[in-house]
Amino acid sequence: MTPLQKACDSAARFQPELLLGAALLLVVVVDSIRARWRDAVNFTLTAAALVAAGVLALQTRPEQYRTIWDGMVTLDSVAVFFKVLLIGASLLVLLMFRRSRELSGLVMSEFYALLLAVTLSNILLATANDIAMLYLALEMVSVTSYVMVAYMKGDKLSNEASLKYILFGAVSTGVMLYGLTLLYGLTGTTSIPGIRDVLASGLPDESRVALYVIALLIFAGFGFKTASYPSTSGARTCTRARPRPSRRSCPSLRRRPASR
Amino acid sequence: MITIHHYLTVSAALFALGTMGALTRRNAVNVLMGVELILNSANINLVAFSRFASRPNLDGQLFAVFVIVIAAAEVAVALAIVLTLYRLKRTPNLDEAKALRG
Numbered sequence: 001m002t003p004l005q006k007a008c009d010s011a012a013r014f015q016p017e018l019l020l021g022a023a024l025l026l027v028v029v030v031d032s033i034r035a036r037w038r039d040a041v042n043f044t045l046t047a048a049a050l051v052a053a054g055v056l057a058l059q060t061r062p063e064q065y066r067t068i069w070d071g072m073v074t075l076d077s078v079a080v081f082f083k084v085l086l087i088g089a090s091l092l093v094l095l096m097f098r099r100s101r102e103l104s105g106l107v108m109s110e111f112y113a114l115l116l117a118v119t120l121s122n123i124l125l126a127t128a129n130d131i132a133m134l135y136l137a138l139e140m141v142s143v144t145s146y147v148m149v150a151y152m153k154g155d156k157l158s159n160e161a162s163l164k165y166i167l168f169g170a171v172s173t174g175v176m177l178y179g180l181t182l183l184y185g186l187t188g189t190t191s192i193p194g195i196r197d198v199l200a201s202g203l204p205d206e207s208r209v210a211l212y213v214i215a216l217l218i219f220a221g222f223g224f225k226t227a228s229y230p231s232t233s234g235a236r237t238c239t240r241a242r243p244r245p246s247r248r249s250c251p252s253l254r255r256r257p258a259s260r
Numbered sequence: 261m262i263t264i265h266h267y268l269t270v271s272a273a274l275f276a277l278g279t280m281g282a283l284t285r286r287n288a289v290n291v292l293m294g295v296e297l298i299l300n301s302a303n304i305n306l307v308a309f310s311r312f313a314s315r316p317n318l319d320g321q322l323f324a325v326f327v328i329v330i331a332a333a334e335v336a337v338a339l340a341i342v343l344t345l346y347r348l349k350r351t352p353n354l355d356e357a358k359a360l361r362g
Contacts, residue, residue, distance in 0.1 A: 132322065136326055156349070166334075167338075170292070171282050171283075171295060174278065177302040181305035185309035190320070
């Protein structure tokens with residue numbers, strides 16, 4: 001297969017993501033038309049894109065595990081499950097925001113664009129098969145959620161939560177990135193299955209300490225970003241600040257800390 | 261003769277300085293400068309490993325380009341938020357943003 005054929009083949013199996021990306025651009029374009037109906041159009045557009053992407057994700061279900069884009073993205077039944085789950089969650093967030101009291105006076109089109117971006121990047125994060133792709137998707141999720149937390153521009157709490165989230169988030173991704181680069185140095189490849197093969201074939205004993213340090217660095221970053229147990233402070237800050245429904249898509253938030 | 265150890269030493273020093281800067285500064289812009297140092301230490305690592313690997317490959321260099329782009333995007337968003345903080349509270353100092361106490 002020539003590289004072009006390979007790219008076309010990958011693109012054919014990448015339809016849900018491409019659709020979300022196209023819808024995101026379209027929402028931005030419609031938003032630039034300063035008409036009163038643009039919010040309603042964008043809402044319909046976003047909902048339609050999410051539903052269509054969910055249907056496409058179900059249709060592109062592969063028979064067995066395979067990778068596309070030269071091993072950057074996986075495509076298997078687990079990937080399809082996560083795509084449908086994440087798209088469903090975004091649809092719920094969209095419907096909840098339509099009724100949000102706190103955001104009733106604001107222009108919502110930008111929020112729809114952000115929601116589509118966060119869905120797209122969550123999907124890429126769930127299907128990443130290469131540490132470069134993993135980092136890229138994680139940062140896209142982060143940057144869009146920083147903006148989502150700060151959506152109420154004049155609100156002090158919203159601004160402060162976003163500032164704290166972005167500073168903690170930036171440091172923790174920096175730490176994680178440092179760990180990922182050391183992992184690349186240790187194994188000589190950025191592909192996750194490649195790293196697994198190198199690690200499974202056994203490392204010399206002097207590399208073991210390095211591996212523990214790498215694991216610590218990477219889990220420190222990931223722990224914060226996914227709001228896992230010891231590092232829930234960022235999630236708590238975001239959930240206590242306003243645009244309330246945004247807590248669902250805060251730091252990849254699915255859980256809600258009990259109380260402060 | 262410059263070996264990989266020299267690069268790794270520089271990168272570890274940058275990482276330590278960046279972490280220290282991010283943790284000890286009061287001014288939000290200085291904290292962001294610390295974050296930049298951390299990301300650039302990772303870039304040095306990537307390029308050095310890419311060059312000195314037993315089988316040299318370009319994966320690391322490609323990764324480093326992505327890291328540079330992402331760092332620019334992240335800092336743009338962060339500076340916008342710091343600017344909003346300044347507009348609301350008339351200060352860039354982080355310890356004065358304490359409404360959430362978290």
